[in-house]
Amino acid sequence: MRVVPNDATVKAARILAVDDEAANLSLVEKAFAREGFHGVVTFLDPQAALADFAQTPPDLVLLDLMMPGIDGYELLDSFRRLTPVDAYLPILVLTADTNVRARLRALALGARDVLLKPYDVAEMLMRSWVLLETRQAFQRRP
Amino acid sequence: MSRLRAWLRPATAWADLGLAAKGLVVVALPLAILLGGIGALHLSSRAEAEAERAVRLTFAIQRDIHEVHALLAEAASGVRGYRLTGQEAFLEPYTKAEALLPLTLARLRASVRDPEIRARLTRVDALVIQKRQGLAQLAAMPGAGSQDSLTTREVAEALVANKRVLDGLRAEIEAMQRREGQLLDARRARADSERSRTLGLTAAMAVIGLLASLAAVQLLFSGIVRRVRTLERDAERLERGEPLTTRDHAQDEIGRLARRLVEAGELLRRREAELRDGEERYRRVIEGVRDYGIFALDTEGHVTSWNVGAERIKGWNASEVIGHHFSIFYPPESRRETPSRLLAAAAADGRVEDEGWRVRRDGSRFWANVVITAVRDEAGELQGFSKVTRDITDRKRAEEALKAARNEAERASMAKSEFLSRMSHELRTPLTAILGFNQLLDMDRELLGPDQGHAVEQIARAGGHLLGMIDEVLDIARIEAGGHTMNPEPVRVDELAREAIALTTPQAQAAGIEIRFQPGEARAWADRRATLQVLLNLLSNAVKYNRRDGRVVVEVRSEPSRTVIDVRDQGPGVAADFVDRLFTPFDRLDADRWSGAQGSGLGLALSRGLARAMNGDVLYRAAEQGAGSVFSLVLPTRPVAEAAPSRSETAE
Numbered sequence: 001m002r003v004v005p006n007d008a009t010v011k012a013a014r015i016l017a018v019d020d021e022a023a024n025l026s027l028v029e030k031a032f033a034r035e036g037f038h039g040v041v042t043f044l045d046p047q048a049a050l051a052d053f054a055q056t057p058p059d060l061v062l063l064d065l066m067m068p069g070i071d072g073y074e075l076l077d078s079f080r081r082l083t084p085v086d087a088y089l090p091i092l093v094l095t096a097d098t099n100v101r102a103r104l105r106a107l108a109l110g111a112r113d114v115l116l117k118p119y120d121v122a123e124m125l126m127r128s129w130v131l132l133e134t135r136q137a138f139q140r141r142p
Numbered sequence: 143m144s145r146l147r148a149w150l151r152p153a154t155a156w157a158d159l160g161l162a163a164k165g166l167v168v169v170a171l172p173l174a175i176l177l178g179g180i181g182a183l184h185l186s187s188r189a190e191a192e193a194e195r196a197v198r199l200t201f202a203i204q205r206d207i208h209e210v211h212a213l214l215a216e217a218a219s220g221v222r223g224y225r226l227t228g229q230e231a232f233l234e235p236y237t238k239a240e241a242l243l244p245l246t247l248a249r250l251r252a253s254v255r256d257p258e259i260r261a262r263l264t265r266v267d268a269l270v271i272q273k274r275q276g277l278a279q280l281a282a283m284p285g286a287g288s289q290d291s292l293t294t295r296e297v298a299e300a301l302v303a304n305k306r307v308l309d310g311l312r313a314e315i316e317a318m319q320r321r322e323g324q325l326l327d328a329r330r331a332r333a334d335s336e337r338s339r340t341l342g343l344t345a346a347m348a349v350i351g352l353l354a355s356l357a358a359v360q361l362l363f364s365g366i367v368r369r370v371r372t373l374e375r376d377a378e379r380l381e382r383g384e385p386l387t388t389r390d391h392a393q394d395e396i397g398r399l400a401r402r403l404v405e406a407g408e409l410l411r412r413r414e415a416e417l418r419d420g421e422e423r424y425r426r427v428i429e430g431v432r433d434y435g436i437f438a439l440d441t442e443g444h445v446t447s448w449n450v451g452a453e454r455i456k457g458w459n460a461s462e463v464i465g466h467h468f469s470i471f472y473p474p475e476s477r478r479e480t481p482s483r484l485l486a487a488a489a490a491d492g493r494v495e496d497e498g499w500r501v502r503r504d505g506s507r508f509w510a511n512v513v514i515t516a517v518r519d520e521a522g523e524l525q526g527f528s529k530v531t532r533d534i535t536d537r538k539r540a541e542e543a544l545k546a547a548r549n550e551a552e553r554a555s556m557a558k559s560e561f562l563s564r565m566s567h568e569l570r571t572p573l574t575a576i577l578g579f580n581q582l583l584d585m586d587r588e589l590l591g592p593d594q595g596h597a598v599e600q601i602a603r604a605g606g607h608l609l610g611m612i613d614e615v616l617d618i619a620r621i622e623a624g625g626h627t628m629n630p631e632p633v634r635v636d637e638l639a640r641e642a643i644a645l646t647t648p649q650a651q652a653a654g655i656e657i658r659f660q661p662g663e664a665r666a667w668a669d670r671r672a673t674l675q676v677l678l679n680l681l682s683n684a685v686k687y688n689r690r691d692g693r694v695v696v697e698v699r700s701e702p703s704r705t706v707i708d709v710r711d712q713g714p715g716v717a718a719d720f721v722d723r724l725f726t727p728f729d730r731l732d733a734d735r736w737s738g739a740q741g742s743g744l745g746l747a748l749s750r751g752l753a754r755a756m757n758g759d760v761l762y763r764a765a766e767q768g769a770g771s772v773f774s775l776v777l778p779t780r781p782v783a784e785a786a787p788s789r790s791e792t793a794e
Contacts, residue, residue, distance in 0.1 A: 022570070034585070098570075122581070
């Protein structure tokens with residue numbers, strides 16, 4: 001039983017996941033793999049994630065906020081700088097910070113959606129799918 | 143003594159006389175004397191005139207006597223001539239005498255007063271009549287103009303008789319003339335003496351008038367002028383504040399005024415003394431104040447007075463500091479600007495208060511509270527300033543210590559909040575993987591055996607419970623740390639109760655519980671979210687710990703200055719021994735009695751914490767009828783100044 005609609009073009013998407021907790025990255029990887037997504041790349045190191053983002057722009061970013069070294073907010077800012085003005089590159093923030101200010105700040109820095117950890121896996125998948133579909137619609141425009 | 147008094151009596155009477163009467167006397171006295179003098183002069187001059195008139199009369203009498211004699215002599219000579227010549231022309235003097243003599247004699251009789259002359263006049267009268275008869279006889283005798291006209295016997299006899307009469311007349315007239323001559327002398331002498339008397343009287347009057355004027359001036363001087371001058375001197379003494387010694391006992395206006403002045407002087411001295419006493423007391427009070435430096439400044443800011451407190455606080459004594467500008471009390475960095483600014487502000491606003499560092503005589507500093515007040519006179523003119531200084535260095539230090547402690551507490555509180563935040567984050571992060579992977583397993587339920595499926599369910603349930611507990615623990619910790627910010631506003635309690643009931647209804651329906659609502663049109667001053675959270679917790683408890691097919695009643699009530707929401711269930715209630723522990727975290731009481739009742743044991747503690755953070759409370763009481771519990775959320779109706787939770791008489 002799949003959670004998200006079966007759409008080959010959406011499932012071919014490149015998804016970049018950044019988290020300082022390996023288990024969480026693994027969860028994301030497994031969840032997407034189960035739905036048929038195979039373009040998921042995961043990074044424990046934000047610096048490496050940033051390098052990868054610069055080299056191969058993804059279709060979706062799943063981002064944790066509280067990380068050692070470069071934190072999520074800095075990454076959000078860097079990703080926005082690296083994204084062309086007319087492009088739609090959605091970022092879904094997954095955070096364990098219950099403070100509403102953290103969510104507001106993330107959204108202000110360019111995040112398209114925020115989910116509080118622990119999140120419902122199905123909901124996470126559905127929201128990711130919605131964002132990817134929106135990106136596709138954006139890319140198809142004349 | 144009695145003679146002295148008798149002598150003093152008229153003087154006293156004069157002194158007692160009113161000023162108007164005194165003026166009248168002073169003016170009238172010379173005037174009366176003048177009038178008397180004029181009267182006397184008048185009388186005297188009248189006597190003089192009388193004497194002169196008498197002299198003139200004597201002259202007239204003498205003239206008349208002489209005329210009688212002359213007329214008779216001329217008549218006799220005429221008659222003789224006629225006798226000799228027989229010419230009628232000689233009879234003219236006779237006829238003239240016949241005509242004039244009665245008139246002249248009548249005039250004499252009218253004017254003569256002297257008895258001797260009157261007697262002679264009577265005799266002369268008789269002689270004149272005799273003479274006239276004799277002459278008439280002679281004239282009428284025949285033979286006039288003949289040679290013997292004078293020689294006939296009859297004529298001769300007549301002539302002789304006439305001559306005798308004439309001699310007698312002449313003798314009388316001579317005697318009369320002599321007498322008149324004597325009278326004239328006497329009357330002249332009298333007139334002279336009258337004249338000299340008048341002269342003397344005039345001179346005497348002049349002298350008396352002068353003396354009277356002098357007396358009047360003296361009266362004026364002694365009765366009025368001198369005393370008015372004394373009054374003037376008294377007034378000057380009064381002005382100088384010297385005691386008055388005037389002893390004017392007269393009953394007139396000046397005397398009364400003098401005594402009033404003495405009384406006024408007494409009163410003034412008494413008042414001055416009282417005032418001096420008051421000022422002295424006041425001065426001693428101010429000078430004796432030790433805790434406050436109280437001193438006066440002139441309009442420029444120079445010190446003009448100094449009290450013990452000022453000396454104690456600042457170190458200078460009065461003699462060292464009076465006359466100096468008060469800027470010497472200020473540290474060098476503010477000496478230039480602050481004193482003049484404070485004086486200007488005090489002059490403009492009437493008063494200025496300042497706090498800051500001041501220096502003592504030895505150069506040490508103290509933190510001072512200073513009040514400068516402008517001192518103005520009745521006309522509003524600036525007279526100077528009063529300055530009250532307090533050394534509040536100790537208080538300042540205490541305040542600073544308090545501020546430091548408060549900052550430290552705030553820092554600690556913030557650190558605690560920060561810790562709680564991280565704690566939450568750190569607990570939620572592993573739960574993400576646990577619950578997430580469990581959900582993945584659950585998604586592929588068809589691949590699992592029944593035991594594994596059950597295990598997945600248990601993990602999901604326990605994980606959910608753990609997550610709820612993490613949230614509640616963190617909420618409680620946050621409230622206790624004071625980090626839970628409330629946003630109180632006026633809320634309609636009925637609305638919030640309906641919302642909470644709507645959210646709880648699915649849970650209640652699942653348990654077969656009916657929820658009833660009794661609205662109360664009440665408002666409260668509360669945080670909307672926290673109120674809803676408490677109501678949800680109370681309702682959820684009432685559903686969970688109810689009897690099967692039981693009922694929950696929510697009732698909103700207004701009480702003075704607070705609003706109460708009662709949530710009543712029909713469960714077994716709380717055993718008396720557990721009531722005390724009802725609001726203690728993690729004390730789930732005899733939770734095992736409730737099969738299927740899920741809870742962290744934190745709900746009531748959290749609810750009470752939230753309610754108290756809103757200046758309200760959550761209270762418990764046993765239901766009045768039958769079994770069951772009543773949990774009440776109490777909220778204030780208006781903002782409470784201090785965080786004093788409203789307590790109730792109800793048992794908790």
